[in-house]
Amino acid sequence: MTDTTPQAWAEQPAEKALTLPSRYFYDPQLFAAERDRIFMSAWHFACHVNELAEPGAFVVREIFDQSVIVIRDRQGELHAFHNVCQHRGNRLLNETRGVQKGVIRCAYHSWCYGLDGSLRAAPRSDRIAAFNVDDYHIPPVRLEVFAGGVYFNLDPNATDMQTLFPGAEAAIREAIPDLDAMQLIQEDDVIVPANWKVIMDNSIEGYHFQLSGPHHVDLAALIDFDGYRLTHHDNWWTYGAPPNADAKQAYGVSLDRPPGNGDGFFNIGIWPHNTFYQFPFSQCMGTFMIIPLDAERSILRFGYYTPHDTLPEVTKASMRWMNEELGPEDIELNISVQKGLHSLGYDQGRYMIDAARSNESEHLVLHFHRLVFQALHGDASTPQEAPS
Structure with missing residues (x-):
């Protein structure tokens, strides 16, 4: 009989390993454990730092039932704090982004906050005994700037990003030379009826590139597929390839120059759900954020950034x-995978991992699943069962 304990799963050799059981992709209790043990202490991408160039510029980001304001104050400092009035709990800002010209005013009772989250005024507070505005500062949220991005973390004791992701910033800067000049072009949220891991799994393997739909085949034709490499580090991973030197057109647009620096296909994943990418010849950067809603629904946040004042035609076409x-x-x-995972005819499949860790190997999927598994169960030698 096959040993199905968590410890047995963790001890599988990669080349013979079976995938996570299907319930890991739809079980509400397992999802609740992921919420608490992964996402509540994760670094979440908020925006590129250039989106907050102007004093008062802000973005509002949500993860589960938590809402966070990230904003630049008049002195040029960045802040992150919970999007909630300290009076009766009203949400302060409902727009996704904008520029706050004055104080942040609660629409309920007009409590007013500075851009650092400090309470500036509360109507009638002068008539209230022992009322001190300093007691009602909005609780701050951890914030870091990393590789041109502004991130927040709901865990005040979370490990800093440079320690968690050593080498990741250098990798993204090498692949995307104009990273610091990027400006947001467009951002869209799409709700997908699939578990967040199903979506991530699909994005971090090349096995289906030349085997699934026609547009994946088109992408493979723009790169040197023999040079496609998938590499994992402890908490981050990259996958990509040099551009196809013989490509004459991309996305329906003629290419009038040979491949140059920054024309390759590049993706970097920052645990657990942040992905930055560059399509070959696109002259822009994309962000691909997987934001879980529940066990079987996720938001895909597509962002597009450019260093160009005028968008090249190939950039428009790639978008x-x-x-x-x-x-x-x-x-x-x-969507199809999510439906299939409920089948009585399926529980675990086989990772297609070859010894060479080739361009079609699924070793990144296994690495990602091991990170999830470790977060849920702890060290394999002393497994801690997640809810089942």
Whole structure:
């Protein structure tokens, strides 16, 4: 009989390993454990730092039932704090982004806060005994700037990003030379009826590139697929390839120059759910954030950034291609997998991992699953069962 304990799963050799059991992708109790043990102490990408260039510029980000304001104050400092009035719990800002010209005013009782979260005024507080505005500062949220991105973390004791992801910033800067000049072009949220891990799994393997839909085949044709490499580090991973030197067009646009620096296909994943990528020849950077809603629904947040004042035609074409062709093709695969995972005829499959860790090997999927597993169960030698 096959040993199905968590310890047995963790001890599998990669080349013979079976996937996580299907319940890991739809069980509400396991999802609740992921919420508490993964996402409540994770670093969440809020925006590129250039989106907050202007004093008062802000973005509001949500994870589960938590809402966070990230904002630049008049002195140029960045702050993150909970999006909640300290009077009766009203949410302060409902827009996703904007520029706060004055104080942040609660629409309920007009308590007013500075851009650092400090209470500046509360109507009638002068008539209230022992009322001190310093007692009602909005609780701050951990914030870091990493590789041009602004991140927040709901755990005040979380390990800093440079320690968690050593080498990741250098990797992204090497692949995307214009990282610091990026400006947001467009951002869209799409709700997908699939577990967040199903979506991540699809994005971190090359096995299906030349085997699934026509748009994946189109992408493979733009790269040197023999040079496609998938590499994992402790808490981050990269996958990509050099551009196809013989490509004459990309996304329906003619290429009038040979490949140059920054024209390759590059993806970097920052545990657990942040992905930054660059399609070949696209001259832009994409962000692909998987934001879990529940055990079987996720938000995909697609962001597009450019260093150019005027968008090149190939950039416009690559965005259309992602939004209208490759993206929907991937989403349909995600939905189909999520449905199939409920089948009585399936529980575990086989990771297709070869000894060479080739361009079609699924070793990144296993690495990602091991990170999830470790967060849920602890060290394999002393397994701690997650809810089942």
